[in-house]
Structure formats: C-alpha cells, structure tokens
Amino acid sequence: MKLVVQVKLLPTPVQATALEATLHACNEAATWASGVAFEKDVKRNFALREHTYGEIKARWGLGAQAAQHVIKKTCDAYATLKANLRVGNLGRPGSKRYRKAIEKPIVFRAEGAQPYDDRMLSWQIAERRVSVWTVAGRVKDVAFTASPKQLAALALYRRGESDLVCRDGMWFLNATCEVPEAEPNTDPVDFLGLDLGIVNIATTSDGEILAGRELNRIRVRERRLRSKLQKKNTPSAKRRLKKRRRKEARRAKDINHKIAKHVVAEAERTGRGIALEDLTGIRERVRLRKPQRATHSSWSFAQLGSFIAYKARRAGVPVVYVDPAYTSRACAECGHIDKANRVSQARFACRNCGFVDQADRNGSRNIRARAWELWRSGAQSTAPAPPSERGRRAGRKRSTTASGARCASPSL
Template sequence: MKLVVRVKLPTPVQAAALEATLHACNQAATWAAEVAFEENARRPLELRKHTYAEIRARWQLGAQAAQHAIKKTCDAYTTLKANLRNGRYGRPGSRRHIRAAGKPIVFRPQAAQPYDDRMLSWQHQARTVSIWSMAGRLKGVAFTGQAGQLEVLAAHRRGESDLVCQGGKWFLIATCEIAEAAPNTHPVGFLGVDLGIVNIAVTSDGARHCGRRVNRKRERDRKLRSKLQKKQTKSAKRRAKRHAGKEARRNKDINHKIIKRIVAEAERTGRGIALETLTGIRERARLRKPQRTTLHSWPFAQLGSFIAYKAKKAGVPVVYVDPAYTSQECSQCHHTERGNRPAQAVFSCRVCGFVEHADYNASHNIAHRGWYVWVCGAQSTAPELTLIA
C-alpha cells in the first residue's frame, strides 16, 4: 500500500532559491494550462509538442522540470474532469459548473512541484538531500522529521517526491510503498463504529470518544476567526494567519489517535470493522441553521479514510453498511420506529422496552449489518494515498 511521509527542510538558507524554483515551475504550468485549454491538448505527449521547447526557452527550466510542469498540467485537467463528472462543481449548466469548465487552470505561485530521482537524491544517514533549483543543484540541504517517519522513508520510499511551501515553511512529501499485513480472512465478528458529531466515534464494545470538548474548541476558533475577519487591521490579519489551519490540525491529530485505538482493538480481538456509508450525508441531513456549520465542517471523509488505511495496514477487514435507520432500529428485537429515539442520546424500544444510549445501540446495529455484508462477500477497501501526520 502507498503512504506519504512529510519531512521538513528547517534551514532557510536555500529558501530564496527554492521559492524562485516554485514560482518559475508554476508560471510555466499556468502557461501550459492556457495552451492546453486553447488547443484542447490534455494529454502529456500531445501537450508536450506545443509547450516543451517554449517552457525551456522562456523559463530556463531543466528538461525534467519542464516535463513535470507539463505532466502536472495534464493531471490537473484530469482531476477537474473527474470533479465535474462527479458533481463537485454542481450540475451541468449551473453557474459554478460553467465557471469551472470555461476557463484555463491557474496554479498558485507556491503550488507543489514534483521531483523525480534525477532531480532529487536522498542521503538518509546524513539526513540531507540534493535538490535541483533555478540556482543550480543545492547539495547538503538538511531535512528532519519524526523518527518513525524517517525509518519508513529510508526503507520504503518509491517514486516521486513533492516540494511544497506551507505557511513559510518548506517540506518534502515522499511516496512510500509499504507491504500490507496478511489480511484476516476469517474474522470472528465485527466491531461496529458509529461516527457522529456529539460523539466522534462510538464502538459496539462500549468505547465512546466524546466530541463535546472538540466542538467547544472549534466554536471558540470559529468565533475568533469571525472576529478577526471583521476587524481587517494588520494585527488582526497577522493573528488570523498565525491561527490558520489550527482547527484542522487539531482535529486531524484527534482523529488519528481515535482511529488508532479502534484499529488496535479490532486487530487484538481478531475482528473486522464495520462503518456506515456516509456518502452524501450533507445532502441528506436536514438541520437548523445554527447546526449547519458544525455538520459541513466535520471531517467525515477524513475519519473514514483514516480507519480504512490504518486497518488495511494492520490486515483488519473493513466493510461498509447501509446507514438507513441504524439509529431507530432496536439492536435486540430489530423493531424500527422513529419513536424509539425520543432524544439525541436516548434509545428506548417501544416493543421490547430495551433502553440504551442511542449511539451504542446504533453501533451494535452497524456491527450486525457488517457481519451480514461480510457473509455476502464484501471486500475491504482503503484509499491508495494517505498522509502520515
């Protein structure tokens, strides 16, 4: 399976050369995107005929850098086409859809630039890299990272790496190919996981990872962000920039820790993991206006992807079940009725009288459905590329 390791380039000595490199590569990619749009040339070989010589002459890029700028442009148009087809920009004919499809792609000046082994070489024992730039080859550029990440990087790095600047800090993002653990083809059962907002995750074993404290922190961050945006002063902008991404980083860290515990428990007990299929939850949910911000900013996809790739790495099977009525169905007698859930946290069956926390009850239903899905032959799925935090 593929994982991505991010390492930091802590020295600012070569920052000017790296920044000039990103700007030149992205300017070339933006120009190539305009040519691709005008000539309808969206494939690398076809676009190369129109742009390669001009990119090398105008921006003084090396041969490999020019090739990567062209390939990056074609990949961006492929992604745009997939997003348009999947409804990411609304329905065909809508204003947003027309605006996205009716103009060339533009790359940010500091957008990531891919490097192959001809442009970037790693010295793992010295923890340095040699990297191509507009100022020539930069040798002895130090990098740092967590010990576990560096071990994975040294043992499993394959393919390209990306140079990226985020918040004035420089990083290299490397792709690693890691052997998967032997899959558990005969699980003794399934650990149901109910994902939500009030409780981030509740398992059928009774473990509850409460999201109330996280929600309170997110609400404070949201109010602070709104306050700083209204001020529009230099100090407010500096403070807003300093806090940018804080909420996303904190939520990501919490999600990693929660999912790590869930996968470890499933692996220890020889079970699989059952999840709800949450695709389209934002379209299905009907909430009052004050609740919409919480729903639309909650990282449902991130939670699901973390479980999937960590489970795949550990050899734990993952299945997805139909989420319909999991919160209204009794896990004991399976009677389904809207009145079974009189409150957000309360489940009380009107037929058999079973009373339980609503999320616990839902997680048991998910576990039951997960077993049925597995018996019918469902396969474990996981994303191909995921970032190690």
C-alpha cells in the same frame, strides 16, 4: 501499499530563496501550459509536450526533467477536473459552478506543490540532508528533520516521486513509500461498529466514546474567537486569524489519527473487522438550519474514514461499509424501527421491547450487526484505490454488494 512520508525541510535563507523561485517558475510555466492545453484542446502528456516543451525550457530556464514534470502536472490537473465533472463533484452540467470550471483554463498557485524525481532530488537519509534542483542550480546539503520511524520508512520503502511543498512559510517534502501490507484477516470473529456523530465524534459498539463533549467545547470556543476576530477586522486581528487559520484543521487531523489508530488496534487485537457507515453525499442529502451548519460541516468524517481504511489495510483488518439508514432509530435488540425510539440526543428507548441504551452505542451496534450479516452472506472486503490510482478511477461507479452496501478494505 502507497503511503506518504512528510518531512520538514530546514533551508537557510539563501536556499529558501532558491526553492521559492523554483516553485514560482514551475507554476507560472504550468499556468502557461494550461492555457495552451485549453486553447488547442490538447490535454494528453505527449501531445501537449510537442506544443510546450521547448518554450518552457527557453522562457523559464527549467531543466528537461522539470519541464516534463510541469507538463505532466498540467495534464493530471485536467484529468482530475474531467473526473470530477463526470461524477458530479462540480454540480450538474449547465450549473454556474460547472460552467465556471470548464470555461477557463486551470490556473496554478505560485506556491503550488512541484513533483521531483530521483534525477532532480537525492536523499542522504543518514545525514538528514537532501540535494535539490532549483532554477539557480543544484542546492546541496538542505537539512530536514524527521522521526526515527519516518527515517526508517524512507530508507526501506521510498519509491518514485517526492513533492516539494511550501505551506505558511515552511518547507516540506512529501515522499512516496511502498509499504508492505499485512496478510488480510479473511475470517473475522465479529465486527467492531463505529457510529459517527456531532456531539460524540465516534462511538464504538463496545460502548466507548472516543471524542465527545470536551472536544466540542473547545471547538465552540475556537469558533467564537474566530468570529470575533473576523468582526473586528483590524490588522492585528487579521494577523491572529492568519496565524490560527489551520489550527482547527490540525487538531481535527490529530484526533482523527488517534481515533483511527485506537479503532484499528482494538479490532486487530480481538480478531474483528471494522464496520463503518457509508456517508457518501451526506451533506447534499441533509438540509439544516443556518445555526447548525457550522457544527455539522466542520468535522472531516471522510478524513477519519480514510485514516481508518489505510491503517486497517496495513494491519490486515477487513473494513465493511453499510447503509446508515435508520441505524439511529432501530432497536439493536429487537430491530423495531420508530422515530420515537430516539428519546433525546443521548438516550434510546425502544417502544416495542423496552430496551434502553445510550443512543450512539445503540447505533453502532446496529452498524456492527449489518456488517456481520453482509459478511456472512458473502460480501468481501475490497481495497479502495490508493491516491495514485484514485484519479483514474474517479469516474467509475462504486462496486456494491447484493444488499447495496459498499465494502472496502483500507488504503491511504
């Protein structure tokens, strides 16, 4: 199982200048190679190398390995674009967004990530130092910081390439690690249902609310402050906005990690699987009024699902995705479906049997029941493709069970 360990580099000013010049040169070369690939319609690695390899080395002073990685990165970008076009992520053929994607060559940001292999990057993990190739020569003794857990993962499981990343003036290395998986649980005693929502981010079938109103109050306050700063539009307001621009994303990622860790630990402790809703394409299917759009779209539920998937895969916990249709209107006791059952956002009262429950808990119980029914009917948990394979499989249709539910055992 592939996991990415991110460590923070602590370069000196001279080292940082060399790293920055390297990223700029590599991405400028990749943009040029992209133009050649677009003009000649040559988007395979070895074919494009014949047209660009010598020029990249001569014009930008890149080494042999760096030049090959630049060409490969360009081809991978076009492969990803092709896959996104095939599955409709960039609109329908002929739409404005679709035409914009195919009518011009791909352009790379000046500080876009650059892959490094072991010939260009060497790790001294015990000393917390790395040696990095740059256009100014080999830069040695670049310090990095990492937790003991990260250091152990790097020492035991690091395999393949690492990506050099610059974000907000900070430098990172993302190292790929091949982490062993736990033996999968093929005989769960039950499933732990998880209902995802706007007011309560996640509610389990055990009745536990993992992120609720307090978090939403913080999100509303942050959104109001951001709106005020945008309206002010002064230099100081712009500086504050730039400083805070990733704050919401960092908070959401941290909370999603905590929710996923708790859910997987509880399922593993009790010998259960995890039941999730298949919310693929929900934003395209749901139409909302303008005041509701920011609240509805500002939380990354797909990220939460991916975190649960890969953590569960490491723990050997099966994950089943079910059809979310009518889970909020159906009674978890008698199965009666009625729009009027949902009395309010927080309260569920069945019109048929009189069962009363917290609305999100009722929904999570329905999710649990559907997953358990699918599992007993023969549905199996299958692993979603890890990141390295996901691009190659992006155009393929998802496999479905006889009942139409997508089943997956987690991956990163």
